Amino acid sequence: MSSTLRWFVGVPKTNSASLFARSFSLYHACQYDKGRYAKWRLKHPEAYRRKLDYGIAYRNTLREENPELYDQQTAARYRAYYKKMRQDPDAWRKRIDQTIPHIERWRQDPDNRARIHAARDRFREARMEDERYKFYVRLKNWCYKYSWVREQLPWKSYQPVLYDNKVEHHCDGCNWTRLGGKKLWWKKIETSPAADSCSWLCFHCYVPKTNWAEALPQGYEDLGTTTIKEIIKRRDSLGHGG
Ligand SMILES: [Zn+2]
Known part of the structure; x- marks a missing residue:
């Protein structure tokens, strides 16, 4: 809980207003002694509530006034949080199982959905010049939409697999199991079914x-910046079904 709270009230360095300065000192105050802080929370529930509300108000103000900074700080906090949690897989498992139902409920709210979409749009806009990112989005869309892309094209080392629901796999690249799961995964293509290394x-x-277009199937590597129409043309000319 204390790490969540620190994440929550972990407001940034700023000297522009006393509001921010005070939040920052609170952030440091609750960092150094977890045990003492937990006791304080139990002993002073009202002060604890005020502290939480204070952090929430700060975050809401920042989101309204400086969404870019808000996103940067949120991302930095997530990175630090995940880095720490990775050191304790059992705690992470527990945390995810507790959190998922809350997140799902939070997402049902139309206001929150609008926030998610706005954040996603800002994320995309910031990467409009990033060719790898654009390719990534295209490839993802193709894999989601077309089963023939997933199943009939000559993928080289890994093949896309789409599930109906999110599935947890251990990613050999991240060396980490994405708890909560993903619908789309890449499975290593084995030379024989018996050799399945999962x-x-x-x-x-x-x-x-780099060379991100290498992610495309054999014979399609030059189509990294094209549309699905070009992929279909190539598929038909190479006779890969469909
Ligand atoms: Zn990975």
Whole structure:
């Protein structure tokens, strides 16, 4: 709980307003002694509630006034949080199982859905010049929409597998199990069924950092910046069914 709370009230360094300065000192105050902080929380529930509300108000204000900074800080906090949680897989498992139902409920709210979409749009806009990212989105869309893309094209080392629901696999690239799961995964193509090593990659690890078009099937590598129409043409000319 304390790490969640720190995440929640972990507001950034700023000297522009006393509001921010005070939040920042609270952030440090609750970092150094977890046991003492947990006791304080139990002993002073009202003060604890005020502290939480204070953090929420700060985050809401920041989101309204400076969405870019809000996204940066959120991403940084997530990175730090995941880094720490990776060191304790059991705690992470427990945390995810507790959190998923809350997140699903939170997502049902139309206001929250709008926030998710706005954040996604900002994320995309910031990457409009990133060719790998654009390729990543295209390939993902094709894999989601067309079963023939997943099943009939000559994939080289890994093949896309789409599930109806999110499935947890250990990604050999991240060396980490994505708890909560993903619907789309890349499964290693084995030379024989008996040799199945159950090796998986997440989408991010599958697409190379450079030469990303190498992620396309054999004979399609030059089509990294094209549309599905070009893929269909190539598929038909190479006789890969469909
Ligand atoms: Zn991965």
